[in-house]
Amino acid sequence: MxxxxxxxxxxxxxNIEAVGFSKGEKLPDVVLKxxxxxxxxxxxxxxxxxxxxxxxxxxxxxxxxxxxxxxxxFIETPEERQDIERYSKRYMKVxxxxxxxxxxxxxxxxxxxxxxxxxxxxxxxxxxxxxxxRGDGEKSDEExxxxxxxxxxxxxxxxxxxxxAAEQEEYDEEEQEEExxxxxxxxxxxxxxxxxxxxxxxxxxx
Amino acid sequence: xxxxxxxxxxxxxxxxxxxxxxxxLLQEHxxxxxxxxxxxxxxxxxxxxxxxxxxxxxxxxxxKKALCVLVQHNLVSYQVHKRGVVEYEAQCSRVLRMxxxxxxxxxxxxxYSDTGELIVEELLLNGKLTMSxxxxxxxxxxxxxxxxxxxMDYAEVSNTxxxxxxxxxxxxxxxxxxxxxxxxxxxxxxxxxxxNEKDMYLVPKLSLIGKGKRRRSSDEDAAGEPKAKxxxxxxxxxxxxxxxxxxxxxxxxxxxxHFRDQAIVSAVANRMDQTSSEIVRTMLRMSEIxxxxxxxxxxxxxxxxxxxxxxxxxxxxxxxxxxxxxxLADDPLEFVGKSGDSGGGMYVINLHKALASxxxxxxxxxxxxxxxxxxARIFRLVLQKKHIEQKQVEDFAMIPxxxxxxxxxxxxxxxxxxxxxxxxxxxxxxxxxxxxxRLLEKSQRVEAIIASMQATGAEEAQLQEIEExxxxxxxxxxxxxxxxxNKLDASEIQVDETIFLLESYIECTMKRQ
Numbered sequence: 001m002x003x004x005x006x007x008x009x010x011x012x013x014x015n016i017e018a019v020g021f022s023k024g025e026k027l028p029d030v031v032l033k034x035x036x037x038x039x040x041x042x043x044x045x046x047x048x049x050x051x052x053x054x055x056x057x058x059x060x061x062x063x064x065x066x067x068x069x070x071x072x073x074f075i076e077t078p079e080e081r082q083d084i085e086r087y088s089k090r091y092m093k094v095x096x097x098x099x100x101x102x103x104x105x106x107x108x109x110x111x112x113x114x115x116x117x118x119x120x121x122x123x124x125x126x127x128x129x130x131x132x133x134r135g136d137g138e139k140s141d142e143e144x145x146x147x148x149x150x151x152x153x154x155x156x157x158x159x160x161x162x163x164x165a166a167e168q169e170e171y172d173e174e175e176q177e178e179e180x181x182x183x184x185x186x187x188x189x190x191x192x193x194x195x196x197x198x199x200x201x202x203x204x205x206x
Numbered sequence: 207x208x209x210x211x212x213x214x215x216x217x218x219x220x221x222x223x224x225x226x227x228x229x230x231l232l233q234e235h236x237x238x239x240x241x242x243x244x245x246x247x248x249x250x251x252x253x254x255x256x257x258x259x260x261x262x263x264x265x266x267x268x269x270k271k272a273l274c275v276l277v278q279h280n281l282v283s284y285q286v287h288k289r290g291v292v293e294y295e296a297q298c299s300r301v302l303r304m305x306x307x308x309x310x311x312x313x314x315x316x317x318y319s320d321t322g323e324l325i326v327e328e329l330l331l332n333g334k335l336t337m338s339x340x341x342x343x344x345x346x347x348x349x350x351x352x353x354x355x356x357x358m359d360y361a362e363v364s365n366t367x368x369x370x371x372x373x374x375x376x377x378x379x380x381x382x383x384x385x386x387x388x389x390x391x392x393x394x395x396x397x398x399x400x401x402n403e404k405d406m407y408l409v410p411k412l413s414l415i416g417k418g419k420r421r422r423s424s425d426e427d428a429a430g431e432p433k434a435k436x437x438x439x440x441x442x443x444x445x446x447x448x449x450x451x452x453x454x455x456x457x458x459x460x461x462x463x464h465f466r467d468q469a470i471v472s473a474v475a476n477r478m479d480q481t482s483s484e485i486v487r488t489m490l491r492m493s494e495i496x497x498x499x500x501x502x503x504x505x506x507x508x509x510x511x512x513x514x515x516x517x518x519x520x521x522x523x524x525x526x527x528x529x530x531x532x533x534l535a536d537d538p539l540e541f542v543g544k545s546g547d548s549g550g551g552m553y554v555i556n557l558h559k560a561l562a563s564x565x566x567x568x569x570x571x572x573x574x575x576x577x578x579x580x581x582a583r584i585f586r587l588v589l590q591k592k593h594i595e596q597k598q599v600e601d602f603a604m605i606p607x608x609x610x611x612x613x614x615x616x617x618x619x620x621x622x623x624x625x626x627x628x629x630x631x632x633x634x635x636x637x638x639x640x641x642x643x644r645l646l647e648k649s650q651r652v653e654a655i656i657a658s659m660q661a662t663g664a665e666e667a668q669l670q671e672i673e674e675x676x677x678x679x680x681x682x683x684x685x686x687x688x689x690x691x692n693k694l695d696a697s698e699i700q701v702d703e704t705i706f707l708l709e710s711y712i713e714c715t716m717k718r719q
Contacts, residue, residue, distance in 0.1 A: 004284055020338060041649040043575060043576060043577070046574065046575055048693065048697060048700060049694050049696075049700055053316075054696065054699070056312055056315075056565060056702075057309060057312045057699055058308075058695055058696050058699065060308040060312060060694050061307075061308040062310055062325075062691075062695060062699075063701065064307060064308065064331070065234060067331065068234070068235045068236070071277045071332075073235075073236055073240075073271065073278065073279070073332075073333075074235070074237045075236060075237045075239045075240055075268075075271055075275065075717060076237055077237065077238050148595055154395065155534070
């Protein structure tokens with residue numbers, strides 16, 4: 001700890017050497033405002049690297065950006081309602097693959113005391129019911145649905161093996177509440193397609 | 207430890223730069239909902255589902271969806287805590303790796319050609335996939351690019367997949383452990399995924415028979431945009447999955463090891479000559495699987511072994527090899543070290559030293575480009591002086607604490623600035639694109655019209671008319687936009703290379719403490 005440096009001079013309450021200044025050194029000027037946002041530079045930046053690899057990676061980057069937007073992992077925010085309903089919009093929608101990640105479904109926090117004792121068979125039956133209900137909706141919507149079907153099956157297969165009873169019960173509850181035939185057909189004319197519940201965004205219109 | 211001192215000295219704005227960049231990346235790749243959840247987890251750390259929903263004001267259903275996407279892509283992990291509460295945690299550094307996807311994919315192309323390239327691309331785009339799913343997707347994609355009537359065999363794709371697994375570029379994901387059915391009591395709320403070291407690169411015995419399929423032309427209009435028409439059903443979605451439950455992912459660490467090796471070989475080639483760099487490349491190749499990615503140096507290799515492993519057709523005599531090895535070991539850069547005399551001489555690659563040199567060279571060039579040659583000279587002299595003092599230390603692998611601290615601090619600061627730069631680049635690119643949104647959409651519409659007209663055999667004059675819908679100044683504007691966007695994108699890729707070098711050094715140094 002630096003003691004008093006002399007009469008009338010302030011002493012630091014910490015060791016100035018720890019910050020990198022030697023004792024008695026002139027400290028830099030006090031800065032009164034933030035530095036300019038785009039300061040002039042004396043030296044211009046080096047030109048970018050060019051070459052086959054760099055060009056390929058650039059094209060790849062831009063392609064990937066577009067591809068990602070079309071994948072089922074890109075979750076659209078519900079669009080704001082348009083002032084004028086554009087008829088052509090109905091025919092320009094690109095159908096996305098449906099993606100049900102049963103295998104990697106997040107598990108909800110188990111509420112204390114909410115033990116269950118559902119048997120495995122009951123779970124499986126419920127699951128099959130669920131799939132049948134959803135099955136029709138998904139197939140008619142998918143671009144590459146044979147791929148999707150197999151992916152979903154593999155995930156569902158995982159699900160049966162892995163999920164616990166509590167998760168099954170909660171899954172069924174949540175999904176069934178929003179899985180409502182009424183809602184599906186209500187928006188059939190496309191007016192509010194995708195505008196409301198996200199659950200029904202990629203679902204079928206019959 | 208003094209690592210904590212470093213953490214305290216760095217401004218809190220450093221984490222802000224990381225968060226900002228993660229936010230931009232998540233938003234570009236997965237949309238705003240996933241971005242909101244992801245960024246929230248990065249900021250707050252581990253949280254359970256309901257707390258996330260509450261804190262972000264998002265519906266439970268949307269949070270679930272977002273978490274699914276993030277978990278699927280290895281960006282978020284989960285853990286069961288006491289009282290059965292499942293908490294989710296984001297991996298910030300893994301999010302930043304999304305910048306590197308083009309580099310991973312292109313590297314695979316150079317090593318395993320188009321087939322390998324698409325395998326890694328599908329794994330990165332989907333996060334995790336079974337081998338059978340990858341093979342099918344890739345076969346279909348390759349078939350699209352082939353001449354009419356030709357198709358890609360599943361077997362060929364499988365072979366490439368196996369090679370990628372053998373060289374560790376792809377690896378199995380942790381999976382649910384098989385428990386005995388006699389296990390009493392309710393199952394846990396979330397599985398704890400595990401993977402055995404020896405299983406990580408084990409390819410399941412599959413006999414994938416088939417060929418890639420082209421997408422039928424009726425599913426697309428002439429411009430290649432899928433019509434808003436329901437695609438026909440196909441029959442093969444009823445087949446059972448042979449490797450159900452065995453998921454694969456790209457092994458990013460292995461790619462990083464490859465990049466590091468590339469950088470070292472390239473540095474040796476620049477500083478010395480082609481032959482020296484080939485010798486170093488051979489040594490690195492021999493150490494690929496036996497040396498961990500954070501090891502300070504490779505396992506010792508004897509001159510005899512190295513001689514035997516030189517690439518076929520590289521005709522240098524044993525004596526010449528020994529001369530080169532001696533020169534390399536004597537070089538002040540100390541990339542190669544001699545660790546013994548048996549077997550004709552035992553040699554190692556000093557990985558940590560090499561990374562330090564590369565990172566330092568990066569810093570030096572940054573100083574030069576930003577502040578001019580005079581400053582760069584001073585910077586180099588200061589570093590050199592420290593290097594000379596260091597030589598007085600006994601063990602060549604040890605760096606005095608003070609110097610290491612300073613180096614680390616410099617690297618971290620520069621890393622922070624690079625991350626900030628990339629965030630700025632992305633924001634600028636998004637801004638430019640938004641400014642020109644109307645024009646871009648118009649241009650895309652015109653292109654689509656022209657393409658469909660060409661497909662139906664329109665006359666030159668008609669096509670000309672449509673093209674003229676875009677005025678000359680508009681064309682100019684589009685050209686400029688394209689040029690700027692390309693420059694910004696290319697800059698992102700290049701700055702990420704700097705980040706890679708700096709972070710490799712930082713990681714290696716941190717692990718040594």
